[in-house]
Amino acid sequence: ETGVTQTPRHLVMGMTNKKSLKCEQHLGHNAMYWYKQSAKKPLELMFVYSLEERVENNSVPSRFSPECPNSSHLFLHLHTLQPEDSALYLCASSQGGGAARYSEQFFGPGTRLTVL
Amino acid sequence: GQNIDQPTEMTATEGAIVQINCTYQTSGFNGLFWYQQHAGEAPTFLSYNVLDGLEEKGRFSSFLSRSKGYSYLLLKELQMKDSASYLCAVKDSNYQLIWGAGTKLIIKP
Numbered sequence: 001e002t003g004v005t006q007t008p009r010h011l012v013m014g015m016t017n018k019k020s021l022k023c024e025q026h027l028g029h030n031a032m033y034w035y036k037q038s039a040k041k042p043l044e045l046m047f048v049y050s051l052e053e054r055v056e057n058n059s060v061p062s063r064f065s066p067e068c069p070n071s072s073h074l075f076l077h078l079h080t081l082q083p084e085d086s087a088l089y090l091c092a093s094s095q096g097g098g099a100a101r102y103s104e105q106f107f108g109p110g111t112r113l114t115v116l
Numbered sequence: 117g118q119n120i121d122q123p124t125e126m127t128a129t130e131g132a133i134v135q136i137n138c139t140y141q142t143s144g145f146n147g148l149f150w151y152q153q154h155a156g157e158a159p160t161f162l163s164y165n166v167l168d169g170l171e172e173k174g175r176f177s178s179f180l181s182r183s184k185g186y187s188y189l190l191l192k193e194l195q196m197k198d199s200a201s202y203l204c205a206v207k208d209s210n211y212q213l214i215w216g217a218g219t220k221l222i223i224k225p
Binding site for chain 2: 004040041043048090102104108109110
C-alpha cells in the first residue's frame with residue numbers, strides 16, 4: 001500500500017449505530033487530519049493530530065470522536081449521528097513541525113457516509 | 117472571519133486556456149495551495165505559492181499577489197481529463213489550511 005488509505009469507502013448507517021472510520025498513511029508523516037466535505041462547501045477541518053498533540057475544532061459535535069494510536073493510523077468513531085452528518089470524510093497527512101509546516105497535505109480517497 | 121472566494125463553476129473548451137481566480141482574507145498568511153479533485157476521488161496537490169509572482173509547472177501555472185489577497189490558477193492546452201474541481205487553500209498564522217468551496221471546471225470538446 002502506498003499513500004493514504006481509508007476504509008470503508010462507503011458506509012450507510014442508522015442514527016443509533018456505532019461505527020468507525022479508519023485511515024492509514026504510508027508516507028512517514030507525523031501529522032494526520034480528518035476533514036468533512038459536503039457538496040458545494042469548503043472542506044471543514046474536524047481534527048488534527050500533529051507531533052502526537054491533538055488540535056480540535058471546537059465546533060465538532062461530540063458524536064464524532066477521533067483516535068490516533070500512532071503516527072500512521074487515525075480513526076474516527078461515530079455514534080448517534082444525524083442525517084446532516086452525511087458527507088464525504090477525508091483523511092490527510094503531512095509532515096508537521098519546523099519548516100515542514102509549509103508542506104502540502106496528502107489525502108486519502110475518503111469515506112462516503114450516509115446516515116439514514 | 118476568514119474567507120476564501122472562488123467561482124462555483126466554469127466552462128472551457130478543449131485546447132483552450134482557463135484562469136481560475138481565488139481571493140482570500142485570512143488571519144496571517146503562510147502560503148497558498150491549489151488542489152485538483154476529480155469526482156469521487158481524493159484532492160491532489162497542484163501548486164504552492166508563498167512569494168508574489170508566477171510559478172509554472174508544465175501546463176499549469178499559479179500566480180500570487182499577497183498585497184491584493186489574490187491568486188489564480190492558469191491551465192493551458194486544456195484536456196478532457198482536466199475536468200475536475202479546483203480547490204484554493206491558504207495557510208493562516210497557525211499553519212492551518214483555510215479552504216475555498218472549490219471551482220468545478222467543465223471541459224467541452
